[in-house]
Amino acid sequence: MMSVTEVIGYTAATLTTVSFLPQAILTIRTRDTSSLSLSMYSIFTLGVLCWLIYGLYISDKAIIAANAITFILAGIILIYKIYNVLAKKN
Amino acid sequence: MMSVTEVIGYTAATLTTVSFLPQAILTIRTRDTSSLSLSMYSIFTLGVLCWLIYGLYISDKAIIAANAITFILAGIILIYKIYNVLAKKN
Structure with missing residues (x-):
């Protein structure tokens, strides 16, 4: 069974x-x-890419998984922002 | 001296x-x-509030400090967003 600390961490x-x-x-x-x-x-x-590399270094699957997902999502948002800045839309 | 792993983690x-x-x-x-x-x-x-509670549980000063700062910054942004939604500005 997971401890309270683990439950809070995973949440x-x-x-x-x-x-x-x-x-x-x-x-x-x-x-x-x-x-x-x-x-x-x-x-x-x-920063999330650094967390991902950190997770790979210490072989922590939870850190790797969480930051791989966040990297993709934040990366998509960043690409849209850069596109709009270059297109002078904002 | 800090290890490469520690440097990446702190970065x-x-x-x-x-x-x-x-x-x-x-x-x-x-x-x-x-x-x-x-x-x-x-x-x-x-989520950041949960990280802060997690940091307090395991007495990790780095997790506490990082998430206390992020909680304040994200909280300020959230308050502005809620205000604008309630004021029907967006």
Whole structure:
């Protein structure tokens, strides 16, 4: 059986990972990125990539899985933002 | 001296924490939250709160510090979004 600490940890990891799904869906559907910060998504995506590499280094499957998903979702949002900035849409 | 793994871990934690600062500044300055997902910021802020509780449970200062900062920044953005939704601005 999982301890209370483990339950809180897995809940935390699931929530922060899953949270980027509605943002990615909204961004893909509306293509609107006007109020999204380019700096935030650049720094955040790079940070998540570092977490992924860290997870690979210490062979932690939970860290690898959570950050692989977040990297894809944040990466999609970042690509839309960069496209809109380059297209001068915002 | 820190190992390569530790350096990558601290870099990852710093980047994902610091990334929310430019988003919070942009949101405070423009008050525009039209392309921000309410679901994302609700789920994410709750998730970061769980990370903070997890850090307190296992007495990990790095997890506590990183998530306390992220909780404040994501919380500010969430409050602006909720205000705009209630004010029917978006």
